[in-house]
Amino acid sequence: MTATVGDTPVAPPEPTGSPAPASYPVLRWLTLATFVVILNETLMVNAIPRLMAQFDVTARTGQWLSTAFMLTMAVVIPVTGWFLQRVTTRRAFGTAMALFGAGTLLAAAAPAFWVLVLARIVQASGTAVMLPLLMTTLMTIVPEHDRGRVMGNVTLAISVAPALGPTAAGLVLQVAGWRWLFLVMLPIAGGVALAALRRLENVGEQRAGTVDVVSVVLAAAGFGGLVYGLSGFGAPEQAAVSPWLLVAAGAVVVALFVLRQVRLQRRPSGPLLDLRTVTHRTFTLALLLQAVAFLTLMGAMILLPLYLQGLRGLTPLQTGLLVAPGGLAMGLAGPRVGRLFDRVGGRPLLIPGSVLVAAGLGGLALLDATTPYAVLVGLHLLLMTGLALVMTPAFTISLGSLPRHLYAHGSSLLGTVQQVAAAVGTALSVTVLTARATALAAGGADPAAAFVGGMRWAFAVSAGLALVTVAVAVVMPGRPTPAEPELQHG
Known part of the structure; x- marks a missing residue:
């Protein structure tokens, strides 16, 4: 646990020596699961034109399948630093894969376009946890002299996955309907999750503490508004609200979020996102x-x-x-x-x-x-x-x-x-x-x-x-x- 001097936390000592050999399988399973969820992020790129025709929506509406995913990632990821310090590795992994699986199932059965967008939001909520969980676990259990090799293996998964997404989607759409993008993914994600949960071990220590609701709201409004405003510049149709206005408003709220985190650093519960990293x-x-x-x-x-x-x-x-x-x-x-x-x-x-x-x-x-x-x-x-x-x-x-x-x-x-x-x-x-x-x-x-x-x-x-x-x-x-x-x- 982290000790304190006055109001300021003091870092615990760095681990010495190499981790037990049993620790590394944790990374293999986390990497495989991360590959699966990141692959899904770019699957929809090639499917949007077909979905526009299927649901009779405009190009701007169709882009929400990608925008909603990216927007959710921007909103959820700032919370993961706080979340990962307060739950076990198994619980974080189980939560992420359960959300991803539920979103994938909902997407495969979506009867309307808005249901498909909702499913993408649920998927993204799980995806947002996986990469921070993988990186945090890696840094916790791998000694410094071996981190380059292990990080290189992780890069293999997180780099190839988004590159293969459009290609994999093109192959599926060539022979089957768009629902098969999710029907194919569902058993793969489920199998990886079940196999991993039987082998995963908990890594690191958990801390007690309550979430600062104001920080969550500011993070969602700030980062969400910023990403949504920026996505409006590439939209095929004119937005009702100027993207410049959305970006400016998002930037202001992000600044308020930063100020809030600085103030929370002096409280025992700590900030939602600890910005002492940038010092x-x-x-x-x-x-x-x-x-x-x-x-x-x-x-x-x-x-x-x-x-x-x-x-x-x-x-x-x-x-x-x-x-x-x-x-x-x-x-x-x-x-x-x-x-x-x-x-x-x-x-x-x-x-x-x-x-x-x-x-x-x-x-x-x-x-x-x-x-x-x-x-x-x-x-x-x-x-x-x-x-x-x-x-x-x-x-x-x-x-x-x-x-x-x-x-x-x-x-x-x-x-x-x-x-x-x-x-x-x-x-x-x-x-x-x-x-x-x-x-x-x-x-x-x-x-x-x-x-x-x-x-x-x-x-x-x-x-x-x-x-x-x-x-x-x-x-x-x-x-x-x-x-x-x-x-x-x-």
Whole structure:
């Protein structure tokens, strides 16, 4: 348990030695379950057009299947730091998988569109717990000298899953109806959950405490409003409320949430999301690095399907197959990058990785209407390989720089920032593409040329932002810095 001096918690001592060999199977089961729930997040990308026809809804309404999922993740993840410190590993896992299974079953049987959206919200509530639970458990039981290797194996799951989602959905939709996206997933998720619960052991200690309702409300309104407002920039139809107004209101509420957490740090019950994580310089640098990297990744993920399907006329299945090699390369590189990190540290990986990310995005900014598909696949592979070199070391260094009792809050903050970065990346890419394409069309360019011009500008902006990752990588330490006593940050 965490001791206190006055009103300020003091970090417990870091564990010494290696964990018992029985601890590592916990990670294998958590990783497999996380793969399953994250795969589901991108399954709907290829199904939305079919669902629009099935339920006779507009494009803007159809996008709620993705928006509601992302919105729920942004609302729930800030609460997981508090939640994971107050329940056992088995209970957290069981709760997450039960929610995911219930949402999947409801989605498969959904008689109306609004029921399907509700099912996606329930699914996302379970998904939001899994990645922070996996990362917190990893940091708790794996000694520092082995974290790179283990984090690399985890990256294999969390990187390949979203890349395979659209491809898997395309294969299912090619031979069956949309309900089979959930009917296929349900027994897989159920089997993994039951098998894991028979083998999972509880890790770490729990703390008593009540949840601060005001913080929950502020987190939901702030992060939810921010992500919803950002998603409005990419909507195919005009929203009733300006996205700029929603983003501004969300930012104000997030600021109130931050102030509330700072005040709660001095109370025995503690904050909902402990922001003392950002007082650790290395964690903050790694958080910035991952946010920008994730922002550029999501920009590429939204632009490439628009280019391949809207301009080149490919089917969703063909699009998924073309981008699958990049996702697979990123995932398969994860374990190797992790082992290299344990041997050489982060800087020899972060610096060339961030350069590759910027180079890949810069190359994509040169695409035109006739670029060979082999060139596109090669550039996408370059981008994803660079991200593999960045993400595994950044995850390991960031959480490794925190004291043990902040692992759960650090994992939650990373997940929250990723959701916001995903929304920013999508909104920024679509906004730049639309603005530039509109300007070119007004100047007399044909629709195809205007689209190519807009897409080039969007990729160029992402490449420019990727240079931030290069700058941060240069000043990042090669290894996690020793966590300073929490008393110094009260």
